[in-house]
Amino acid sequence: MSGTVLPARAGRSAPPALVIAALVWITMILLIAVFADQLRPFGITALDLKARLLPPLGFGGTAQHLLGTDELGRDVLSRLIVSIRISLVIAFGATAIAAVLGTTLGFLAAHFRGWVEQVVLMLIDFQASMPFLILALAVLAFFGNSLPLFVTLMGLYGWERHARIARGLAIAANAQGYAAAIRQLGARPSRIYLRHVLPNIAATLIVAATLSFPEVVLLESGLSFLGLGVQPPMTSLGNMVGYGREYLTRAPWILLAPSAVIVLTTLCVSLLGDWLRDRLDPTLS
Amino acid sequence: MIPLLSLDGVSRIYRQRRGLLGRGVPLRAVDDISLSVAPGLTLGVVGESGCGKSTTGRLALGLETPDSGRVTFRGAVMPPPDGAEWRSQRRHLQLVPQDPLGALDRRLTVAAQIAEPLLIHGIGNRGEREDRLAALLNDVGLRADQAARYPHELSGGQRQRAVLARALATSPALLVCDEPVSALDVSIQAQVINMLTDLQAARGIAMIFISHDLKVVRQVSHEVAVMYLGRVVEQGDPDAIFADPLHPYARALVSAIPVPGPRRLPRIVLSGDPPNPADRPAGCAFHPRCSLATAQCRVEEPGLIARADGRRVACHRADELARASA
Numbered sequence: 276m277s278g279t280v281l282p283a284r285a286g287r288s289a290p291p292a293l294v295i296a297a298l299v300w301i302t303m304i305l306l307i308a309v310f311a312d313q314l315r316p317f318g319i320t321a322l323d324l325k326a327r328l329l330p331p332l333g334f335g336g337t338a339q340h341l342l343g344t345d346e347l348g349r350d351v352l353s354r355l356i357v358s359i360r361i362s363l364v365i366a367f368g369a370t371a372i373a374a375v376l377g378t379t380l381g382f383l384a385a386h387f388r389g390w391v392e393q394v395v396l397m398l399i400d401f402q403a404s405m406p407f408l409i410l411a412l413a414v415l416a417f418f419g420n421s422l423p424l425f426v427t428l429m430g431l432y433g434w435e436r437h438a439r440i441a442r443g444l445a446i447a448a449n450a451q452g453y454a455a456a457i458r459q460l461g462a463r464p465s466r467i468y469l470r471h472v473l474p475n476i477a478a479t480l481i482v483a484a485t486l487s488f489p490e491v492v493l494l495e496s497g498l499s500f501l502g503l504g505v506q507p508p509m510t511s512l513g514n515m516v517g518y519g520r521e522y523l524t525r526a527p528w529i530l531l532a533p534s535a536v537i538v539l540t541t542l543c544v545s546l547l548g549d550w551l552r553d554r555l556d557p558t559l560s
Numbered sequence: 561m562i563p564l565l566s567l568d569g570v571s572r573i574y575r576q577r578r579g580l581l582g583r584g585v586p587l588r589a590v591d592d593i594s595l596s597v598a599p600g601l602t603l604g605v606v607g608e609s610g611c612g613k614s615t616t617g618r619l620a621l622g623l624e625t626p627d628s629g630r631v632t633f634r635g636a637v638m639p640p641p642d643g644a645e646w647r648s649q650r651r652h653l654q655l656v657p658q659d660p661l662g663a664l665d666r667r668l669t670v671a672a673q674i675a676e677p678l679l680i681h682g683i684g685n686r687g688e689r690e691d692r693l694a695a696l697l698n699d700v701g702l703r704a705d706q707a708a709r710y711p712h713e714l715s716g717g718q719r720q721r722a723v724l725a726r727a728l729a730t731s732p733a734l735l736v737c738d739e740p741v742s743a744l745d746v747s748i749q750a751q752v753i754n755m756l757t758d759l760q761a762a763r764g765i766a767m768i769f770i771s772h773d774l775k776v777v778r779q780v781s782h783e784v785a786v787m788y789l790g791r792v793v794e795q796g797d798p799d800a801i802f803a804d805p806l807h808p809y810a811r812a813l814v815s816a817i818p819v820p821g822p823r824r825l826p827r828i829v830l831s832g833d834p835p836n837p838a839d840r841p842a843g844c845a846f847h848p849r850c851s852l853a854t855a856q857c858r859v860e861e862p863g864l865i866a867r868a869d870g871r872r873v874a875c876h877r878a879d880e881l882a883r884a885s886a
Contacts, residue, residue, distance in 0.1 A: 456663040458642075459623060460726070461650030462680045474667045557710045558666055 294550045297543035304540055308360040315353035320508045323348035328526045343528045345519070354510050355532050361505055362492060362512040362537075365426050369491045372430025374484050377437025382468050384438070385445035395438060402435040408497065415503045425495075425504065432494060433487035440483055444476040478552040485548030489541035496537070512537050562635070563596035564766045565620060565734055570594070570629035572615050576838050587838045589615040591790040592629070594864075597734065600764040604781030604798065606774055606813065610837060612790040613770045617736045620768055621653050622646065633734075651681045651730035658739040660719035664711040670722045671697075671707035677729040696725040699759060717748035721755070728759065735760075736768045741776060753780060774817050778802050786810045789835045789845040792864055796871030806873045806881050808850045844876065852877055 290298070307314060323344060330336040331343040331351075342351040384395035414428055445468070448454035453475070457467050496513020498504035500520075505511040507518075512533040519530030570593050575584035590612040597603045597620075605613050618624045619631055622638040631638045633653065639645040657663040664673055675693045678684060684692060697707050700721040711719055720740065727735060737756070741749040757780055760767060771777050777784060778798050785795040786807065794807040805811045812828040832849040835841075844862050847853040856876050864874040867882070875881070 452662040453665040456655075456657065457665070457676070459621070459650065459655050460677045460680055461647040462676075463647065466680065471665050471668075475665065556667075558712050 290550060290554075294546055297546040297550075300539060300543045301547060304359060304363065304536075307356055308363045311356050311360040315350075315356045317350040317353040319349065319354045319357050319510055321349060321353075323350075328522065330526070331528050334528070342532050343526070345526070345529045346522055351529060351532055354515060355512075355536065358510045358512045358515050358533060359536060361422075361509065362495060363540075364422070365429055365495050365505075365511070366488055366491045368426040369429030369432060369495075370484050370488045372427065373432060373434040373487060373491075374437050374480060376430065377434035377439075378441045378473070378480060380434070381438040381441025381443075382445055382472070384442045385449060386464055386468070392442075395442070399435040399438055402431075407432050407494070411494075411498060412501075412503060415498070420503065420506055422505075429491050429495060432491060433483075436483050436487065437480060440479050441476065444479065445472050448472050448475065474555075478556055481548050481552050481555070485545045488544045489537075492537055492541060564599045565631070565633050565768075566594075566596035567616070567620060567626075567631050568594050568629050570616075570619055570626040570631060572612075572619055572624060573627045585838045588790050588840070589837060590619060590626075593787075593790075593792055594629075595620075595785055595792070595795075597766045597768060598782075599733065599766050600760070601782040602760065602767040602769050602780050604777035604784040605768060605770045605787060606772060606777050606784065607787035608772060608834070610835075611787045612837070613772075613787055614738055615790075616787070617655070617738050617768055617770050620734075621655055621736050622649070623655075648681070651677065651683075652733045654727035654730070654732040654735050656720075656724055656727050656735060656737040656740045658742060660716070660723040660743075661711055663723055664719065666711050669708055669710060670702070670714065670719075671704075673711075674707065674722060674725045674729060677726060681730055683730065692729065696729055699728065700725040700755060716744050717752060720744060720748075720752055724752075724756070724759075728763075728765075731763070732765065734766045734768070736770070738770045739772070740769075742771065742773065749776065756780065774802070774813060786813065789837055789840060791845065791874065792872075793846065793874045794871065795864070795873075796869070800869060800871055804885055806867075806871065806878050806885075807846075807875045808852050808877075808881075809846050844874075852881075 325348065326340065326344050327348040328346060329340050329344040329348075332338055332341050334343075336343050340350050340352065342355065344350055345354070380395050380398070384392040410431075411428055415425075418424060445454070448471075449458075454467055454472055457471050492512065495504055495511060496516055499511050499513040500517030505514045507514070515533040516530050516537070519526075519533070522529055570590060571588065572590040574587045574589055576587045577584055593612075593616060595603060595616070605616060607613050615624070619626055622631065622633070623641065625638075625640060633649070639649060664670070671693060674696055675689055678689045678692060683689070693707075694704070697704060702718060702721050702725065706714060706718055707722070711722070714722065724740075740756070741752050744752060753776055756767075759765065767780070769777060769780050781798045783796065784798045784801050785792045786801070786809065787793065788809050794801060794805065794810045801810060802814055802817075805814045808828075812830050815826065815828045828851075830849045831851075835845065835849075841848050843859045844850070844853070844857040847857040850857065854876065860876070862874045862876045864872045865878070866872045867878070
């Protein structure tokens with residue numbers, strides 16, 4: 276693997292090979308998500324009972340089902356393509372909601388202090404002390420399941436980390452240094468927080484977001500596995516892993532294909548986030 | 561002359577907690593201070609660390625609200641911080657901080673930050689702002705290519721120039737310089753000080769110059785206030801104070817200025833502990849370290865009394881000392 280060694284210092288002009296690879300993979304995944312309906316060779320519910328548990332091409336399978344079929348003879352490749360779309364919508368949507376919600380609450384706490392800060396801190400403690408899976412189970416059991424609700428619920432996962440980071444760093448910036456200097460110039464709070472504090476703490480927030488992205492994917496997988504996430508006949512990466520588990524010994528491809536996509540995508544998001552963090556910081560060159 | 565800014569009997573008290581469950585101890589950072597700055601002139605504020613110099617500067621800028629007394633700018637009491645009126649008043653009152661790297665946003669170029677006050681206060685259109693930026697850079701002696709860099713890519717002196725240009729952007733009437741050169745080495749100090757005094761002469765800006773460096777204060781000030789433990793102990797014309805200080809603390813400070821050749825006054829080395837503002841001694845706050853302290857000094861706090869030459873001194877023995885040195 277000599278060709279993919281990350282350089283010690285990312286150059287300002289050309290990103291390292293590994294980052295380019297990550298960028299290509301994520302672009303590909305995004306394109307697959309957008310054009311899922313055009314790309315899938317079969318419908319995700321199209322049964323072919325004569326070709327059940329068919330292995331992938333090259334392992335005794337046929338060119339008709341490149342990644343084989345599952346226990347009902349449904350094409351794994353088609354299901355994988357549609358799963359990518361659903362899981363990406365959930366993971367990116369939820370991470371974005373968590374980052375925006377958390378950062379906003381963190382800034383509000385840092386700006387107003389006093390009782391506003393106490394309320395936000397109480398919410399953070401509540402969120403951190405409550406097992407999120409139980410909370411998610413309760414919400415889904417009461418309100419039923421729909422994709423928008425599911426994405427919003429996942430968005431509540433991990434916001435407290437962003438809130439803590441944003442609050443702590445904003446308080447530090449306000450107490451001494453650039454934020455105090457900008458306030459002294461007569462700037463409105465919106466300018467202080469959006470133009471100065473946010474870019475300065477973006478590096479930390481991006482890293483937090485790239486950490487919570489894989490966790491949301493895994494959480495979605497876990498909930499789908501428990502039957503509370505994405506409901507059949509709809510499919511998602513976690514859903515496929517969950518149901519494929521029963522055929523792990525006889526037909527491992529059902530589970531391995533979505534697992535590989537989860538691993539590669541989360542790894543690429545982390546790599547890209549790390550590079551972006553360095554890239555956004557002008558003091559590192 | 562009508563003062564531009566005046567502080568009348570201003571105090572600022574912080575509550576300092578001791579230990580986890582300890583009760584708050586009042587810390588009188590600034591205690592009943594009255595000062596004023598005339599348009600275009602410089603008031604120097606000197607004193608050791610923790611004597612309330614910086615708090616005085618923050619009170620003068622309106623960044624903090626005094627616990628008693630009042631601060632008036634152009635005859636009007638300072639509006640409370642963070643209101644709309646307070647924000648729009650910022651263009652007239654600017655701060656030159658001690659640590660320019662900390663006061664600059666490291667993710668924006670220096671030029672963008674120098675022009676920012678113009679954007680904040682909506683001064684000029686795009687072209688006018690660019691002209692103003694070029695003029696400001698010229699005033700403080702920064703080249704355009706230096707201004708296009710990020711703060712960490714500049715030297716300490718260049719950063720101080722950048723911060724100064726930002727403070728001057730809105731043409732303020734008063735500049736509070738809080739130890740503006742203490743982080744620079746001596747040759748750069750002189751350059752920055754000369755630039756400050758030139759700009760002041762050209763634009764008629766009033767300044768409050770806070771420093772513990774008496775040489776610098778003497779060079780820039782039209783009036784000097786010596787502070788000790790949150791109070792002014794001697795105030796007046798810098799030449800008079802530096803040539804013949806009356807208050808024993810001012811004497812000790814002045815005797816510590818390095819002079820070439822033989823000394824006129826003997827070096828006074830202060831004994832005793834540095835003062836703790838949360839635990840003020842009774843009577844004159846300086847008496848534990850004063851070699852001339854009498855029984856009266858230990859009980860009775862001296863007031864700041866005006867003398868015939870216009871100086872004001874807070875010492876029970878000022879008259880004796882004046883006669884002795886005359």
